[in-house]
Amino acid sequence: MSAPILWIVLPMIFSGGLLLIVRWRRTSAWVGSALALFLAVSALLLPVGKSISLGILTFEMQQSWLLFGRRFILENADRPFVVIVNLSIAFWLIGSQHTKVHSLLIPVGMASGALLIASVLVQPFYYGAISLLIAAMLIIILFVSEAEEVTLGIKRYWIFQGLAMPLLLLAGWLMSGTEASAGEIPAAALIYTLLLIGFSLLLSGVPFQSWLPAVAQRVNLYSFSFAVFITSFSTLLFVLIFLRQTAWLFTSSWMILFFSFQGLLMTFLGGLGAIYHHHLGRWMGYAVVKEIGLSFLTVSLGLTSSQPLSFLAILFMQILPRGIALALLGLALNIFHDHGNSLRIQDLLGMGRRYPFATLAFFVAALTLVGFPLTAAFPIHLLVWQGWFQRFPPIAFIAIFGSVGVLIGGLRAMAVFVRNVDTQEAIGVEFESRYQVILLMLSSFLLLFTGIFPQWSLSTLYNLGLTFLRGG
Amino acid sequence: MSAQWLGYLEAFLVLTLGLFNLLAQDWRRRVLAFAFQAIGVVLLCWQSLSLTLSLVKFIEGWMAAAILGTAMANVTSSLSPEDSQSSGVAPRMSLPFSVLVFRFATAILVGASVLGGVPYLMSVFNGIRYHQAFAILGLAAVGLLILSFRSSPFSIAIGLITILQAFEILLAVIEPSVMLNGLLAGVILGMAFLGAYLMFFERGQYSP
Numbered sequence: 110m111s112a113p114i115l116w117i118v119l120p121m122i123f124s125g126g127l128l129l130i131v132r133w134r135r136t137s138a139w140v141g142s143a144l145a146l147f148l149a150v151s152a153l154l155l156p157v158g159k160s161i162s163l164g165i166l167t168f169e170m171q172q173s174w175l176l177f178g179r180r181f182i183l184e185n186a187d188r189p190f191v192v193i194v195n196l197s198i199a200f201w202l203i204g205s206q207h208t209k210v211h212s213l214l215i216p217v218g219m220a221s222g223a224l225l226i227a228s229v230l231v232q233p234f235y236y237g238a239i240s241l242l243i244a245a246m247l248i249i250i251l252f253v254s255e256a257e258e259v260t261l262g263i264k265r266y267w268i269f270q271g272l273a274m275p276l277l278l279l280a281g282w283l284m285s286g287t288e289a290s291a292g293e294i295p296a297a298a299l300i301y302t303l304l305l306i307g308f309s310l311l312l313s314g315v316p317f318q319s320w321l322p323a324v325a326q327r328v329n330l331y332s333f334s335f336a337v338f339i340t341s342f343s344t345l346l347f348v349l350i351f352l353r354q355t356a357w358l359f360t361s362s363w364m365i366l367f368f369s370f371q372g373l374l375m376t377f378l379g380g381l382g383a384i385y386h387h388h389l390g391r392w393m394g395y396a397v398v399k400e401i402g403l404s405f406l407t408v409s410l411g412l413t414s415s416q417p418l419s420f421l422a423i424l425f426m427q428i429l430p431r432g433i434a435l436a437l438l439g440l441a442l443n444i445f446h447d448h449g450n451s452l453r454i455q456d457l458l459g460m461g462r463r464y465p466f467a468t469l470a471f472f473v474a475a476l477t478l479v480g481f482p483l484t485a486a487f488p489i490h491l492l493v494w495q496g497w498f499q500r501f502p503p504i505a506f507i508a509i510f511g512s513v514g515v516l517i518g519g520l521r522a523m524a525v526f527v528r529n530v531d532t533q534e535a536i537g538v539e540f541e542s543r544y545q546v547i548l549l550m551l552s553s554f555l556l557l558f559t560g561i562f563p564q565w566s567l568s569t570l571y572n573l574g575l576t577f578l579r580g581g
Numbered sequence: 582m583s584a585q586w587l588g589y590l591e592a593f594l595v596l597t598l599g600l601f602n603l604l605a606q607d608w609r610r611r612v613l614a615f616a617f618q619a620i621g622v623v624l625l626c627w628q629s630l631s632l633t634l635s636l637v638k639f640i641e642g643w644m645a646a647a648i649l650g651t652a653m654a655n656v657t658s659s660l661s662p663e664d665s666q667s668s669g670v671a672p673r674m675s676l677p678f679s680v681l682v683f684r685f686a687t688a689i690l691v692g693a694s695v696l697g698g699v700p701y702l703m704s705v706f707n708g709i710r711y712h713q714a715f716a717i718l719g720l721a722a723v724g725l726l727i728l729s730f731r732s733s734p735f736s737i738a739i740g741l742i743t744i745l746q747a748f749e750i751l752l753a754v755i756e757p758s759v760m761l762n763g764l765l766a767g768v769i770l771g772m773a774f775l776g777a778y779l780m781f782f783e784r785g786q787y788s789p
Contacts, residue, residue: 177760239764246775259734259783268728271741271772275748282756283705296705 112157113174113181116191117227120148124220131212141215142202145222149195152188180232186580189425189573190346191226194339197432198222201335204436207544208443210331211255217247218335225343234354235281237347238274241311241340245270248336255329262323269310269317276307277351284354301363304351308367311344313401315374322382322394330390330446334439337397338432345404345424349578352412359412368409369504375402377507380514384521389442389452392518396438396478399511400431403493406508410496418578423492425574426567429559430477430485437474437552441467444541454522459530461523466541468526470549475519477556479512485559488567588628588712595621595716599723599743600688604681608653608735615739616646622746625716626753629708634762638749641766645742645773652777653735684730691722709754720747734783738776742769 123144130137155161157170174181183191198218205214224244228237245266252263280303283296294300310317325333352359379399386392404424411420442452444467449456461468473484480490490512497505541549559566598618605611619642627635695718702714709717720743727740749765752758 177763178758179760236761236764239768242768243771246771249775250778253779253782257782259779261732263779264732264734264737267775268737268741272744274768275745279748279751299705 110168111171111174112155112183113227113230115155115170116148116152116183116195117174117181117223117230120144120195120219120223120226124216124223127216127219131215134212134215135206137212137215138202138206141219142199145195145199145202145219149192149199152191152195157183157185157188179236181227181230182232183230184580186576187230189577190229193425193428193573194222194226194343197335197339197428200432201331201436204440204548205331207542207548208331208440209447210329210443211251213251213254214332214335217251218339220244221247221336222339225339228343228347229350233281233285234350235278235285237350238277238281238307238311241344241347242270242274244340244343248340251332251336252324252328255332256327258327260323260327262320262325262327265317265320266324269313269320273307273310276303277311280304280307281351281354284358300358301361304358305363305367308348309371312341312348312371312405313398314371314405315378318375318378318398318401321397322386322391325390325394325397326388326452327390329439330393330442330452331436331439333390333393334435338435341397341401341404342424342428345408346577349408349421349424359417365409365412368405368412369501372402372405372409373504373507375399375405376511377402380511383515383518386518386521387454389445389454389457389522392515392522393435393438393442395518396475396515397435399515400427400478402511403427403490403508406497406504407493410493410500413500414496418575420496421578422571422574423489425570425577426489427486429566429570430489430556433552433556434474434477434486437470437549437556438478440545440548440552441471441474444545454525457522457525458528459526461526462530464541466546466549468523470553471526472519472523473553473556475516475523477560479516479519481516483557483560485556485563485567487560488563585712588625588710591621591624592712592716592719594618595625595746596692596719596723599720599727600685602739602743603688603723603727603730604684606675608657609650611739612646612650612653615649615742616643618743618746619643619646621716622720622750625713625750628710628713630753630757634757634759635753637762637766638746641769642742642746645738645769648770648773648777649735649738652780656780656783684726687730688723688726691726692719695719695722706751706755709751713750713754717747717751720744720750734776734779737779738772741772745769745772 127137127141130140155170157172160167160169172182172184202215202218221244224240224247228240228244231237231240249263249267253259256263280300283300283303308314313321321337352364358364376399379395379402382395382398383392386395404427407420407423411417414420444464445457445460446452448460448463477484477486480486494505494508497508595618598614598621601614602611605614619639622642623635623639626638695715698718699711699714702718703709703711724740724743724747727736727743731740745765745768752761752765
């Protein structure tokens with residue numbers, strides 16, 4: 110059997126099957142999470158290129174799959190990425206059982222995961238841009254189905270992703286086969302222009318980040334958290350693969366400048382927007398902008414470092430705290446939204462008394478996203494801040510400002526949640542369902558536990574990152 | 582007529598139809614123009630690509646036009662008269678003349694800069710002809726203008742597909758790969774389906 114068929118084609122077939130049973134939402138969610146877990150476990154256990162014995166059955170997982178003259182190559186080093194994507198899908202689908210999400214999340218989640226994996230594995234590498242665009246179009250269908258309207262944010266996302274694909278495909282084609290230095294390539298200026306615009310569009314960099322808060326204001330935040338988490342991580346890895354194709358691009362000062370400047374602007378704008386928000390969906394959107402900015406700053410540190418992989422592997426460390434915090438935020442805010450059908454801050458007065466567990470989870474997730482001490486994201490933020498203090502302190506200050514801005518926004522919301530409300534209607538306590546309480550508390554505990562003992566989980570993720578980057 | 586003049590005629594055809602899509606109001610005429618634009622794209626690709634692969638672009642272009650046209654017909658027929666009046670979907674909705682002049686003037690300005698970019702494109706990509714380079718840059722520019730001036734899913738789909746068609750002409754010259762052609766055809770059809778899907782959610786607030 111071929112590894113790309115198992116981890117790309119099979120999930121696509123699964124998603125087609127799941128689409129047929131979305132009518133039974135809970136069943137399809139359980140089946141979807143079981144299938145995603147199966148794919149994650151198989152990626153963890155089955156080595157590629159070696160013979161595997163299962164009882165009387167002996168077979169070998171081949172690493173490449175040929176399709177119309179193009180190859181999908183999945184090496185052992187790529188397995189951590191496959192594990193992470195499928196675990197994320199399983200995690201979100203398990204959580205979707207008891208919160209109001211559109212049933213399309215299940216097949217779309219499965220299919221987009223497969224497409225994102227394909228985008229990283231396809232050869233020539235630049236064909237991955239097409240995979241990413243198709244995944245984005247599936248996510249747009251999910252967003253529109255949930256919002257039941259076509260908002261400006263969704264249109265922007267569609268346009269930005271639609272424009273990114275041809276630019277990156279063209280840049281990739283121009284780059285292929287050029288091992289010379291940039292000065293010897295006649296089209297170097299064109300390559301840089303295409304790449305810089307293409308990366309900004311694809312990664313939602315400035316000035317194309319505006320869709321994030323706009324979409325977060327309208328769509329279901331649980332689905333939003335899934336979509337932005339999985340796409341931002343995969344697209345960043347795709348960009349890294351792009352950069353590593355040629356030595357001159359990886360060490361290019363243009364790229365360093367691009368990622369530093371984008372990181373600076375994104376963290377600043379994310380923090381600034383989060384301070385002045387009046388809607389918790391928008392606040393979450395700005396928090397995501399700040400998080401993407403932090404990833405940009407991490408990449409930039411890697412590009413300037415003499416040991417780039419040691420910094421770039423931090424991107425894998427960010428997965429756990431960011432993923433859990435975003436899912437937790439999505440779940441908690443969904444609970445608030447279900448109550449009053451609004452996430453405008455003035456409509457959430459006294460919500461902490463009605464939903465204490467969701468409020469607590471919101472607080473822990475907000476602290477994690479800003480890298481507060483003793484939360485899971487603190488060691489990662491500290492590494493990035495330290496790195497920038499040593500290189501260029503103003504960027505470190507801006508990065509900290511971004512975190513402080515998101516924190517202020519979160520604290521403003523908390524102040525409204527816990528405010529005393531005298532009306533009879535507001536006093537009634539409505540606690541979350543038992544399943545929701547378990548999910549909220551378990552995830553909050555995980556974030557705090559990982560923050561107190563970072564060496565137990567973050568180092569594993571760091572090593573997985575190193576394995577992926579060394580092999581890619 | 583020489584092949585060179587025929588090439589210029591094809592480039593002129595696709596750009597005129599693209600420009601028509603930027604300026605026109607009636608969605609039926611726009612769908613028709615979009616379908617004929619696909620024929621121009623096929624003729625431009627055929628100069629560098631086999632007829633079989635070029636015909637794929639013809640089929641994908643006409644299918645995309647059919648999908649968008651059918652969806653638009655359904656959306657407009659399902660609007661109640663009150664919806665139509667409140668949302669401005671009158672049978673003959675007309676924009677102020679100044680808006681059309683502004684759009685046309687912008688297209689002329691962009692067209693002038695496109696002319697300047699043609700020699701550069703030819704120097705970067707070997708084998709590309711003047712009229713092909715002109716059509717590529719022109720279509721990409723018209724697509725961008727459609728995306729800038731119009732905001733309905735119908736127009737966004739047409740704008741993005743127009744840009745992708747420009748890209749297809751370029752790829753026909755530089756990388757005539759079967760898989761890439763197939764993938765791009767899939768993406769274009771996907772764009773059309775997405776546009777059609779989004780149109781149904783935007784009914785009542787529709788303005789093409």
